[in-house]
Structures are given as C-alpha cells and as structure tokens.
C-alpha cells in the first residue's frame with residue numbers, strides 16, 4: 001500500500017492514535033522553536049497531515065501554510081481552521097509549488113522517515129525558506145548498534161511497517177544535509193515515543209536549524225577578493241617552484257581587497273576579518289590571511 005493511501009485510511013483516527021502512542025513530538029518541536037518565531041511570520045508545514053505540528057505555531061500567531069499528499073489528512077486539518085493555505089501535493093515531485101524565499105520558517109514533523117533520499121527535500125526547503133529562517137524537523141533514529149544510539153553503517157536502515165517502507169536515517173547523513181544545504185544546527189533532541197509495547201516503541205530526533213544568511217556579495221560587489229585569493233595561491237606555487245614570490249604576484253596579493261574608504265583600517269577589525277574568512281570558507285575558495293604580507297627575495 002502507498003504511504004498516501006495509508007494516511008488517507010487512518011486520517012480519521014490519526015489524532016487519537018497520536019495521543020495513545022504518547023506522541024507529543026509536535027509540542028516538543030514547537031517548544032524547541034518558540035524563541036525563534038514571531039506572530040505574523042509565514043510558516044510552511046511540510047507533510048502537515050491533520051495539523052498537529054502546525055497547531056501550536058498557528059496558536060502563537062504565525063501564518064501557517066501546509067502541504068501534504070493525503071486529501072483525508074488535509075480535510076481534517078482544514079476543519080481545524082489553523083492554516084491560511086493548504087495544498088495537496090506529492091512531495092516526491094520537485095520543484096515544489098512555491099517560489100524561492102516564500103516562507104520565514106519551515107517545519108516538518110513525522111515526514112522525513114518516508115523518504116529514502118532526503119537530498120531533494122533539503123534542496124527544496126533551502127530554496128523556499130528565507131535567509132535566517134528556521135527549519136525544524138524530525139527523523140526516525142536507526143536502531144541502536146555498537147557506536148551509540150542513532151549509529152548505523154549505511155545512509156539509512158529500512159523496514160516495512162504496515163506495508164509502508166520506513167527509513168531511519170543515519171545521524172551523520174542528516175548532519176551532512178544540514179550543513180551541505182546551508183543550514184546551521186541550533187538544537188537537537190532525542191524523543192522516545194510509544195505506548196509501552198515493544199513493537200511500537202521508537203526513538204526520534206528533533207532538529208532545529210537555521211538557514212545561514214545569504215553570502216555577502218563580496219564576490220559580486222568586490223570581485224577583487226577573488227583576485228587576491230588567486231594571487232595567494234599563485235604565491236604559494238611560486239614559492240614552492242621558484243623559491244621566491246614574483247613582484248607582480250606580491251602586488252596582487254597585497255592589494256586592498258575592498259575598495260572602500262578606510263577598508264585598509266577596517267580590515268584589521270576582527271568581525272570584518274572573520275566575515276571575509278567565513279565567506280571564503282563557505283565558497284570553498286582558498287584560505288586567506290588578510291594581515292599576511294610576504295617579503296620579496298628574488
């Protein structure tokens with residue numbers, strides 16, 4: 001049976017079952033996020049279902065939108081009148097029907113374990129969320145093996161529950177996705193869910209991440225920074241092969257990176273220096289030391 005039919009079938013019982021399973025993950029997720037969200041901000045719940053995870057955000061005054069493939073889950077969510085917009089959509093199809101940067105925050109509770117490959121999901125969320133917005137989500141932890149909870153050898157463990165494939169993703173894989181898609185991890189919580197019967201017990205991770213600020217437009221506005229990087233690389237090469245650094249390379253490497261008044265003074269201030277270095281690291285260009293000047297030997 002497909003995951004969508006399964007949810008259609010038990011939509012009417014979903015909220016009751018969640019309580020029976022002592023599943024308060026939605027409330028926990030909101031609790032982890034509350035300090036970052038504000039009334040009137042736009043929040044998208046990806047896999048909104050009946051709206052359990054979206055509800056506390058709506059109550060806190062956020063403008064909630066939701067997307068889900070199950071019409072029955074969406075009908076129940078609609079009856080709660082907590083969302084300004086609901087879309088029926090299969091999230092396996094990309095791109096998702098939203099413009100870039102259209103939401104302040106995104107949550108996804110209880111969805112990601114239905115996807116084996118999370119690359120497209122993270123890619124879409126990174127596209128539709130604004131810079132500095134929060135992305136909070138849950139994943140199912142793999143069964144414990146040597147190496148600690150959440151450890152597994154592949155990208156994920158797969159099991160079939162009620163005829164539906166369920167994926168428990170390796171924690172390292174989730175971390176790679178977070179960082180690789182331009183998010184920074186803020187919080188993480190392990191949540192044990194179940195009604196006391198072994199077969200229904202399960203460990204989940206809740207993550208709160210923040211989309212990093214768009215890279216400063218140094219590369220565009222201050223193209224010289226890239227010239228300087230190249231010159232530093234060239235200098236290293238010359239030093240290794242010639243034993244000295246050419247005058248012309250030194251001049252390029254020592255030129256002012258940014259043609260702003262007083263930049264030669266400002267660049268020595270730690271926050272500015274750190275921003276330049278962070279930009280270069282993010283771009284995976286070359287490491288730069290803004291205060292390093294080589295002496296000429298040739």
Ligand SMILES: C[S@@+](CC[C@H](N)C(=O)[O-])C[C@H]1O[C@@H](n2cnc3c(N)ncnc32)[C@H](O)[C@@H]1O
Pocket residue numbers: 003004007026046047048049050051052053067068069070073089090091092108109110111114
């Ligand atoms: C376990 S429920 C979680 C619902 C809600 N977020 C909550 O916390 O209670 C998972 C939801 O994901 C939806 N879903 C699963 N696969 C999907 C897909 N490929 N596209 C869209 N929705 C999907 C299901 O329809 C269901 O509503």
